[in-house]
Amino acid sequence: MPATGAKPAGAQDEASAAEAVREMFDSIAPRYDLLNHVLSANVDRLWWRRTARRFRPLLARPDAAILDICCGTGDLTMALLRHRPRGARPIFAADFARAMLRRGAEKFGPQGLRKRHNGRDAGAPYAVALESDALHLPLHDRSLDLIVTAFGFRNLANYEAGLKEFHRVLKPGGQLGILEFSEPGGIVGKIYAIYFRRVLPAIGRIICGKDGPYNYLPSSVGDFPPPAELLGMMRSAGFVECSWQPYTFGIAGLYTAARPPGP
Numbered sequence: 062m063p064a065t066g067a068k069p070a071g072a073q074d075e076a077s078a079a080e081a082v083r084e085m086f087d088s089i090a091p092r093y094d095l096l097n098h099v100l101s102a103n104v105d106r107l108w109w110r111r112t113a114r115r116f117r118p119l120l121a122r123p124d125a126a127i128l129d130i131c132c133g134t135g136d137l138t139m140a141l142l143r144h145r146p147r148g149a150r151p152i153f154a155a156d157f158a159r160a161m162l163r164r165g166a167e168k169f170g171p172q173g174l175r176k177r178h179n180g181r182d183a184g185a186p187y188a189v190a191l192e193s194d195a196l197h198l199p200l201h202d203r204s205l206d207l208i209v210t211a212f213g214f215r216n217l218a219n220y221e222a223g224l225k226e227f228h229r230v231l232k233p234g235g236q237l238g239i240l241e242f243s244e245p246g247g248i249v250g251k252i253y254a255i256y257f258r259r260v261l262p263a264i265g266r267i268i269c270g271k272d273g274p275y276n277y278l279p280s281s282v283g284d285f286p287p288p289a290e291l292l293g294m295m296r297s298a299g300f301v302e303c304s305w306q307p308y309t310f311g312i313a314g315l316y317t318a319a320r321p322p323g324p
């Protein structure tokens with residue numbers, strides 16, 4: 062059966078799946094950054110930076126309207142901000158888990174950034190936090206030049222609905238970037254599977270003090286559609302120029318697409 066959306070343990074329908082995901086991220090928010098960096102040996106930073114570099118020309122446009130959806134604690138947002146010029150329009154950074162978003166806003170909000178720069182850089186580009194569900198964005202049709210998301214799309218309760226919502230809010234010609242985990246093949250895949258399915262949940266349990274979230278991670282990646290299938294879903298949602306670029310042996314990868322120009 063083709064994948065339709067995330068199915069955390071115990072979820073009966075899309076509403077309960079979304080609620081379970083939101084509660085899970087709210088509960089791990091205090092440990093999220095630490096866990097991320099430990100479990101990925103900091104490779105996650107390279108992935109966020111590489112994703113941001115892919116959209117450099119668009120990010121360099123001061124008037125570009127940009128959304129980082131499922132921004133969590135804001136590390137992709139921070140990578141995007143590095144390419145924004147001074148005085149640029151703020152990035153929207155949205156997530157439905159308040160505890161994650163609050164931590165993100167401490168990094169990418171104007172006050173957080175000022176603190177980082179010891180109060181010196183008042184004109185630095187920043188992001189605005191939006192507490193919002195990716196499937197119901199509080200944004201106008203055709204209002205964005207770029208939507209990016211890192212490791213959030215897999216958690217949506219309905220992938221087709223997510224893609225349609227992204228298509229709705231993008232301007233014609235607007236671009237989409239989805240950074241997600243995938244399962245590498247071959248010998249690398251076999252070795253990685255041992256780490257991802259056995260070692261990672263055990264470390265996650267020790268640091269975070271509970272079982273659920275780091276069992277959910279490998280199972281949600283296993284259930285996520287493989288690149289060819291997701292690219293097909295992107296085309297069906299109306300996107301063009303759909304492609305997938307593997308990162309680090311295909312452990313992760315960046316899906317890119319565009320809303321076609323014209324009406």
Ligand SMILES: C[S@@+](CC[C@H](N)C(=O)[O-])C[C@H]1O[C@@H](n2cnc3c(N)ncnc32)[C@H](O)[C@@H]1O
Pocket residue numbers: 079082083086087097130131132133134135136137155156157158161193194195196210211212213214216217218
């Ligand atoms: C694995 S974290 C990724 C956070 C961040 N982008 C990163 O790369 O570290 C996934 C995030 O997606 C958010 N998320 C999942 N489903 C969502 C939805 N339907 N609407 C908004 N945010 C959602 C979660 O709350 C969580 O913060």
